[in-house]
Amino acid sequence: MATMPSRSGTAPHAIASILPQVDRLWLFLDRFDSVPPCAEHEGICIVRSQDIGDLRANGKLVGVAFEDEPCTFFAADDDIEYPADYCDTLDAYVHRYSGAAVVGVHAAVLRSPLQSYGRDMKVLHRRADQERAEGVDLLGSDSLAFRTSTFRFDVREWPDLNMVDLSFARVARERSIPLVKIPRAAHWMRALDEDQDDSIWNGVLRDDSRQTVLAQELLALPRPPLPRRWWRRPLSYRSV
Secondary structure (H helix, E strand, O other): OEEOHHHOOOHHHHHHHHHHHOOOEEEEEOOOOOOOHHHOOOOEEEEEHHHHOOOHHHHHHOHHHHOOOOOEEEEEOOOEEOOOOHHHHHHHHHHHOOOOOEEEOOEEEEOOOOOOOOOOEEEEOOOOOEOOOEEEOEEOOOEEEEEOOOOOOOHHHOOOOOOHHHHHHHHHHHOOOOEEEOOEOOOOOEEOOOOOOOOHHHHHHHOOHHHHHHHHHHHOOOOOOOOOOOOOOOOOOOOO
């Protein structure tokens, strides 16, 4: 997870919802003068922008580079309240694909030919009910999981900031790792706030030129097929 001072109203709730579900929480503090009270917990591994550089939203995934042992890595955002079975559910789907795929909740499929990243996209929103698992072009970095033994990277090497979903999808596709949207009930995850003035998506709506180039480059690569051995019977999930 990454957070910044303007998320002081939502970050404590997001952290409280995810922290009991993980062995440790890698928390990137972006431009904080001091460690906020919500981050003072023995289960939280703090990484500060003053120490590691200006990673912005990319910092939510910096823990991948710091994990020494193979693990299931879960991505989370500082403005979402996660259900108590969030990690268990995503981990079950990672296992379903034998660790050979990235699974997630918020997702998108890109139209081809693509002229605009913001307009030529079908969003499978986190709040919507989804009945089946299917391959997608993008997974939201607010709600995904993968095995680090299959997929490891260092966001400090990524050339673009605040384009996490596209950068993540590009690296995964280059390595032939499929992205899979999982089934879930509507409103399984709850947004604590939306459409903030400093949100990344609002920036995309103002100017998506760079994102459009990255999306076109992504579509030029073949989408990896789903792994052969996967269960066709849907896993159970519950709405909270």
